[in-house]
Amino acid sequence: xxxxxxxxxxxxxxxxxxxxxxxxxxxxxxxxxxxxxxxxxxxxxxxxxxxxxxxxxxxxxxxxxxxxxxxxxxxxxxxxxxxxxxxxxxxxxxxxxxxxxxxxxxxxxxxxxxxxxxxxxxxxxxxxxxxxxxxxxxxxxxxxxxxxxxxxxxxxxxxxxxxxxxxxxxxxxxxxxxxxxx
Amino acid sequence: xxxxxxxxxxxxxxxxxxxxxxxxxxxxxxxxxxxxxxxxxxxxxxxxxxxxxxxxxxxxxxxxxxxxxxxxxxxxxxxxxxxxxxxxxxxxxxxxxxxxxxxxxxxxxxxxxxxxxxxxxxxxxxxxxxxxxxxxxxxxxxxxxxxxxxxxxxxxxxxxxxxxxxxxxxxxxxxxxxxxxx
Numbered sequence: 001x002x003x004x005x006x007x008x009x010x011x012x013x014x015x016x017x018x019x020x021x022x023x024x025x026x027x028x029x030x031x032x033x034x035x036x037x038x039x040x041x042x043x044x045x046x047x048x049x050x051x052x053x054x055x056x057x058x059x060x061x062x063x064x065x066x067x068x069x070x071x072x073x074x075x076x077x078x079x080x081x082x083x084x085x086x087x088x089x090x091x092x093x094x095x096x097x098x099x100x101x102x103x104x105x106x107x108x109x110x111x112x113x114x115x116x117x118x119x120x121x122x123x124x125x126x127x128x129x130x131x132x133x134x135x136x137x138x139x140x141x142x143x144x145x146x147x148x149x150x151x152x153x154x155x156x157x158x159x160x161x162x163x164x165x166x167x168x169x170x171x172x173x174x175x176x177x178x179x180x181x182x
Numbered sequence: 183x184x185x186x187x188x189x190x191x192x193x194x195x196x197x198x199x200x201x202x203x204x205x206x207x208x209x210x211x212x213x214x215x216x217x218x219x220x221x222x223x224x225x226x227x228x229x230x231x232x233x234x235x236x237x238x239x240x241x242x243x244x245x246x247x248x249x250x251x252x253x254x255x256x257x258x259x260x261x262x263x264x265x266x267x268x269x270x271x272x273x274x275x276x277x278x279x280x281x282x283x284x285x286x287x288x289x290x291x292x293x294x295x296x297x298x299x300x301x302x303x304x305x306x307x308x309x310x311x312x313x314x315x316x317x318x319x320x321x322x323x324x325x326x327x328x329x330x331x332x333x334x335x336x337x338x339x340x341x342x343x344x345x346x347x348x349x350x351x352x353x354x355x356x357x358x359x360x361x362x363x364x
Contacts, residue, residue: 132313
């Protein structure tokens, strides 16, 4: 079952905003803190909210799925006190493509799955889908990692942004977060 | 852009219900008429409402997409005074499968796209996705055809229900509809 998850930009919440930057298209309003709330789609007093559902896999094959499940760490590891929320919207040119051509660009040409896999188990990742909900972003990707893996995470993000897949990204905001240990 | 569409079972609406039958799992409450409303997700006075968005293609290849676009009639043809709404929910066993295995079952083993194609341009079809919206049905498929094509439509539905893909269908309701010409 897909549980809706709401990311609320506000003055409260466990995650402190380290920086919030537009990468493509319009940015989001600056916030001090971020709250992540499962099972609720409205949050009072937030400056903005973004919603998504974990949903099912759109591109992975059986072999990729097996490898990902074996190597993916859970969210909420005590040492993972850094996080990133990267909301993305892709162009209609992407969404009009048939499934085989999207897979071709996504993996054979851009190595999206293989690249993410290289950073496992250091960087935990969860993808939320917002497109069918009518949200302003098609995807919200949430990452968690330890402070010592910050440079590797930066490398992962820059690698993906240099791929042919990213030519279809028309809006992207990069939000980096930090929380107290424990 | 995905426009939400609401199917409202009520006592009003253009479409008269000819029959409403459960095929698998729980049925829906009987209704006299059905309204189809785009862009609105709430309808007052309805006995039930089902919601979906047209969304993007999950399985078709470039060749299939090209053929489908070339042969698919629009909705709302004057002669298409018969319609069917078939809401379906698939099992978690289906949704946990990787993309390649779902495609394998969907098309190579069940010929879902090829079968639908055989009934073009007689049977117009639109698929709405409800899973990410948290709806009780994953899909709402809407069909429109002329009274003379009723037997062929029945054949299409029975063909699909006999496929390996249908082993994953855990809830299905079959609603047949009719409207006045003109």
